[in-house]
Amino acid sequence: MGGYPPGRPPRRKKSCGRMLITAAGVVGALILAGGGAGFAVSELTDRIEAEQRQQQQHQSQGAPRGTEQRSLPYEDRDPEEWVQALTEVHEGVVVDWEAPPHRGRDLDRGQTVMEAPGVLLVDTQLSGAMGTGTGIVLSEDGLAVTNYHVVEDSSRVRVTVSDTGRKYTATVLGRDAENDIAVLQMEDAEGLETASLAAGDPTPGDAVAAVGNARGQGYLTSVRGEVLGLDRSIYAAPEGSEDYSRLTGLIQTDADVVPGYSGGPMVDADGQVVAVSVAASSGTTSSEVDGFGIPLDVALGVVQQVLSGEETDTVSIGADGALGIMIRPGEDGVVVVDVDEGSSADEIGLRPGDVIVAVDGHSVGTSASRLSRMVNDRNVGERITVKWITANGQVREEETVLQEAVVN
Incomplete structure (x- = not known):
């Protein structure tokens, strides 16, 4: 997308x-x-x-490429x-x-x-x-x-x-x-x-x-x-x-x-x-x-x-890791606005309206910028654990593999 x-x-x-x-x-x-x-x-x-x-904000999907530079x-x-x-x-x-x-x-x-x-x-x-x-x-x-x-x-x-x-x-x-x-x-x-x-x-x-x-x-x-x-x-x-x-x-x-x-x-x-x-x-x-x-x-x-x-x-070379989602700040976390089909986020069941609250056990607060950098600082192919609250109030926590971002 x-x-x-x-x-x-x-x-x-x-x-x-x-x-x-x-x-x-x-x-x-x-x-x-x-x-x-x-x-x-x-x-x-x-x-x-x-x-x-x-x-x-957008973190776009791409094909996994491992961690090569x-x-x-x-x-x-x-x-x-x-x-x-x-x-x-x-x-x-x-x-x-x-x-x-x-x-x-x-x-x-x-x-x-x-x-x-x-x-x-x-x-x-x-x-x-x-x-x-x-x-x-x-x-x-x-x-x-x-x-x-x-x-x-x-x-x-x-x-x-x-x-x-x-x-x-x-x-x-x-x-x-x-x-x-x-x-x-x-x-x-x-x-x-x-x-x-x-x-x-x-x-x-x-x-x-x-x-x-x-x-x-x-x-x-x-x-x-x-x-x-x-x-x-x-x-x-x-x-x-x-x-x-x-x-x-x-x-x-x-x-x-x-x-x-x-x-x-x-x-x-x-x-x-x-x-x-x-x-x-x-x-x-x-x-x-x-x-x-x-x-x-x-x-x-x-x-x-x-x-x-x-x-x-502090120094990163090449493409960032990405979940493949569009996000915005929310009252209780970071709200998912859109999910790229086939992306890392899609594979673990993240959907629009869900609220992400933590990555690898660390709170994202209500900052879309913070979540973006927590993900972008990781390498393509690296595993992360995402915790979120679904639109119907269910708490979920799943591990996924980051894909290559097509944004800088």
Whole structure:
């Protein structure tokens, strides 16, 4: 079956996806709502994070493939040496640093960027929606990075080279959900301009600019700021969700980052990439919004891990495991909206209207996102035990074998 919710055609997302966070490593007084001052953050996912995840998600079926890993390109290269060679400095993103700085209460709408070697506009096909974000080209033959949340749950990824307008289909080679990095391979790409990567880390007070596809506008803008601090940690979850996730080691800036910059470069005064934009505090005024970036060395570490072909507790390569169901949050668990015929879920008797309450003895709460990740973090061919309450109130618990997902 396809990846669209019943009766819901694809549509362009709204600017949603805000998250509540506490930044314990930023300011000690910032704690979760209910215990003191709250702090809000947008996960910059140009999917309908708050809307779509609270409506329905899809984990599509596929033929079981065991636990073999996908064959990777670049097998003839030493991953460590290849990644180290990426830091050769060349022409970077051109930002107008001489323009008057943004002033006033309103968010900085940014300046149009005309020259951005190695920067991509990312478009994704999702269940019932379209998503947008930004990416960074690392090699002439199309290796690139973006945030995992930009491509998560997508059935198709298309990228556009910002400077030339050329479009490519991209495959997700691997991802690190904990660090929110995905490694992409652009199909049939050659002779691409690559992003210029900084050789060192920024320091507090350094000028930086975030560059990205703001709110899916279809062209690049930049918002300037300065580095406020390093090694920041945030706890985040979509609004209305208990599914908190932790991002660590981030660079904090006062740039007015908005949805759409996800996965794009944060550059220094020379236009060299120092970080990958990942999150921003939500707010309606410039003083309320700070942008967060994943340090470049962390992103490149994930690239090296994926190219090595070695999975870890956080790095996954190839297709995820899947039950083959469409789900949404419920009052007592996660509600099954649809079941793919012949899928793992179908084989154990899961039906629309059933409520999943646990996987392998661990509660899923009421979070569709949590259940999705509990399943997606497992390998194809792996056995899991699902506990659910049927539509007529019967409690059931069955073991099944995960099949290959056709979504990222």
